[in-house]
Amino acid sequence: MNKIDDINQIGLLDENQITEFSQHAGEIEHPRELIIDILRAVQLNHGWVPDEGVELTAKILGLTPIEVEEIATFYDKIFRQPVGRYPIHICDSVCCWSRGGEELAEHLQQTLGVAFGQTTEDGLFTLLPSCCLGGCGRAPGVMIHQSFYGPLNPETVDKLIADLRQEGQG
Amino acid sequence: MSQVPQLLFKNRRPGETVFIDGYRATGGYQPLEKAFREMTPVELRELVKSSNLRGRGGAGFPTGVKWTFFPADAPGPKYLVCNCDEMEPGTYKDGELLMADPHQLVEGMIVSAYALQTDVGYIFIRYAYEKQAEYLRRAIAEAKEAGYIGKNILGSGFDFELHVHGSAGRYILGEETALLNGLEGQRPNPRLKPPFPATRGLFGQPTTVNNVETIANIPHIISGGAEWFRDLALTPEGSGTKLFGLSGHLNCTECFELPVGIRLGEVVETYGQGVWKNRKFKACLPGGASTPYLTEEHMDVALDFMSLEKVGSRFGTAGVTVFDDQTCMVAATLNLIQFFARESCGWCTPCRDGLSMVRWLLEKFETGKGSPEHLDMLKDQLQNISGNSFCALAEGAMGPVAGLLTHFEQEIIDHIEKGRCPFKS
Numbered sequence: 001m002n003k004i005d006d007i008n009q010i011g012l013l014d015e016n017q018i019t020e021f022s023q024h025a026g027e028i029e030h031p032r033e034l035i036i037d038i039l040r041a042v043q044l045n046h047g048w049v050p051d052e053g054v055e056l057t058a059k060i061l062g063l064t065p066i067e068v069e070e071i072a073t074f075y076d077k078i079f080r081q082p083v084g085r086y087p088i089h090i091c092d093s094v095c096c097w098s099r100g101g102e103e104l105a106e107h108l109q110q111t112l113g114v115a116f117g118q119t120t121e122d123g124l125f126t127l128l129p130s131c132c133l134g135g136c137g138r139a140p141g142v143m144i145h146q147s148f149y150g151p152l153n154p155e156t157v158d159k160l161i162a163d164l165r166q167e168g169q170g
Numbered sequence: 171m172s173q174v175p176q177l178l179f180k181n182r183r184p185g186e187t188v189f190i191d192g193y194r195a196t197g198g199y200q201p202l203e204k205a206f207r208e209m210t211p212v213e214l215r216e217l218v219k220s221s222n223l224r225g226r227g228g229a230g231f232p233t234g235v236k237w238t239f240f241p242a243d244a245p246g247p248k249y250l251v252c253n254c255d256e257m258e259p260g261t262y263k264d265g266e267l268l269m270a271d272p273h274q275l276v277e278g279m280i281v282s283a284y285a286l287q288t289d290v291g292y293i294f295i296r297y298a299y300e301k302q303a304e305y306l307r308r309a310i311a312e313a314k315e316a317g318y319i320g321k322n323i324l325g326s327g328f329d330f331e332l333h334v335h336g337s338a339g340r341y342i343l344g345e346e347t348a349l350l351n352g353l354e355g356q357r358p359n360p361r362l363k364p365p366f367p368a369t370r371g372l373f374g375q376p377t378t379v380n381n382v383e384t385i386a387n388i389p390h391i392i393s394g395g396a397e398w399f400r401d402l403a404l405t406p407e408g409s410g411t412k413l414f415g416l417s418g419h420l421n422c423t424e425c426f427e428l429p430v431g432i433r434l435g436e437v438v439e440t441y442g443q444g445v446w447k448n449r450k451f452k453a454c455l456p457g458g459a460s461t462p463y464l465t466e467e468h469m470d471v472a473l474d475f476m477s478l479e480k481v482g483s484r485f486g487t488a489g490v491t492v493f494d495d496q497t498c499m500v501a502a503t504l505n506l507i508q509f510f511a512r513e514s515c516g517w518c519t520p521c522r523d524g525l526s527m528v529r530w531l532l533e534k535f536e537t538g539k540g541s542p543e544h545l546d547m548l549k550d551q552l553q554n555i556s557g558n559s560f561c562a563l564a565e566g567a568m569g570p571v572a573g574l575l576t577h578f579e580q581e582i583i584d585h586i587e588k589g590r591c592p593f594k595s
Contacts, residue, residue, distance in 0.1 A: 029373070030355070030373055033353060034355065036337065070357050071355060074340065074357055074358060074515075075297075075338035076339040076340060077338040077339035092508075092509075093260075093509050094259045094502065094505050094506055095259055095417040095491055098419060098491070098502070130339075132459075134262045137266075137423040138423075146298065
């Protein structure tokens with residue numbers, strides 16, 4: 001088995017995080033309960049969870065990579081493939097649908113020139129369909145990095161994209 | 171509107187979150203002091219039972235009765251888990267409650283844990299509610315600082331620790347046994363019941379799982395009493411207030427705390443300020459995406475568990491999603507089924523294959539390729555799926571399909587006869 005440092009060559013977690021997670025895992029009776037916490041930390045640092053992220057999580061928790069992989073692949077908010085800097089989760093559930101969600105999704109696909117599941121060439125945006133985001137009273141909306149934006153229309157979403165583009169290129 | 175008693179939203183102000191000082195200023199943590207100084211765990215459980223509080227997470231099971239199944243006096247580790255996975259379309263009330271006043275849940279968790287004698291609690295919270303999770307962590311730290319969480323709380327000899335556990339998406343985690351698997355770091359398929367969580371739950375130990383709004387009600391019941399709580403409802407059998415999250419084709423789509431038993435018409439007209447664009451009301455989901463539709467004829471129905479069951483629907487989570495008269499109900503139901511089919515965990519055949527079949531059939535109708543045989547197949551699927559799935563997901567998914575067949579079968583037939591969706595020009 002590889003050592004943590006060997007697995008973590010690309011710096012998926014910083015040293016403090018590794019120490020904290022390892023310590024916490026040693027203190028609790030069921031270290032497995034930290035799987036999602038560690039995967040989310042890896043994703044926050046790296047944007048997505050590469051194979052090394054799965055191995056690293058397994059190593060910290062004393063599990064096999066497949067035990068982590070079967071959890072990682074269950075959840076749609078854990079990315080096992082590269083995504084853009086701003087993954088855009090577009091809600092396609094009924095409340096957003098009833099207030100123009102389909103038109104918003106269509107507009108975003110045209111504006112960004114990508115279909116669902118694809119990333120823009122500049123690496124900034126990935127478009128992903130999502131189930132209800134809990135913003136039903138502010139429909140239609142999207143979630144970017146765990147923040148909800150809504151209600152949106154073509155004009156306000158263009159503004160949002162422009163702001164993020166500026167931030168992403170700056 | 172101002173005369174409606176506000177318990178859960180008492181401290182709610184637009185764009186603000188109340189923490190410990192503000193929470194205490196309106197009586198926060200007094201119920202906890204009362205419970206720990208003046209009441210035994212048994213008395214607390216009796217109080218909740220006599221309040222008639224029913225679960226606010228959708229199923230509506232009486233909380234006090236659920237608690238009687240819990241072996242509070244058994245030795246060994248026991249857990250109290252709060253379900254804040256809130257992912258059913260149209261349901262956003264718990265998110266609103268936690269944005270406004272997170273200490274209510276924290277206080278509710280502590281007194282509920284005392285009542286059930288569980289020394290560890292978890293709040294399981296969905297990925298999209300990261301802000302709420304952050305507020306909860308702050309509220310928990312403040313409660314610890316105040317001596318309400320930790321060892322020997324208020325000299326009672328009772329210890330309690332409380333954790334926030336973040337998730338990473340997927341509606342199935344709202345099913346309580348799937349949630350427990352998720353919390354343990356197992357693949358979150360639902361578990362076979364029995365054994366029920368009260369016997370073997372989290373890490374194989376006795377566990378109670380309750381919804382956010384349910385738990386947040388407990389401190390209010392302690393301070394106001396069971397009779398007062400029951401009298402808040404407008405129906406004789408109901409109790410308490412309810413958070414109604416409005417959405418869809420209304421002029422006002424906000425979340426309100428209203429008495430249990432309020433008429434649908436009042437919710438739509440007074441609080442939703444009527445249907446948008448001067449259109450007419452056609453149908454609504456009264457309690458989230460898994461509840462059968464209500465129609466215009468139901469405007470006088472009291473929104474409560476029993477009265478909604480009588481008209482073939484469910485109170486659910488009281489997330490009211492309204493559709494105007496230009497809505498194609500086949501398309502609306504197709505959207506709902508797409509959600510459930512995608513969120514199926516794939517564990518059992520009726521859900522995994524059945525919901526895909528229903529989606530396929532509804533797509534046939536909506537794209538003008540449906541036939542009378544397809545309609546018969548849809549009715550068959552209702553029989554084949556409902557009551558035959560491993561957990562409640564597929565059962566709930568078929569709620570709107572049942573409503574479609576009960577109230578809007580003619581609309582399906584119109585699609586078949588015209589060979590297209592009659593709502594699209």
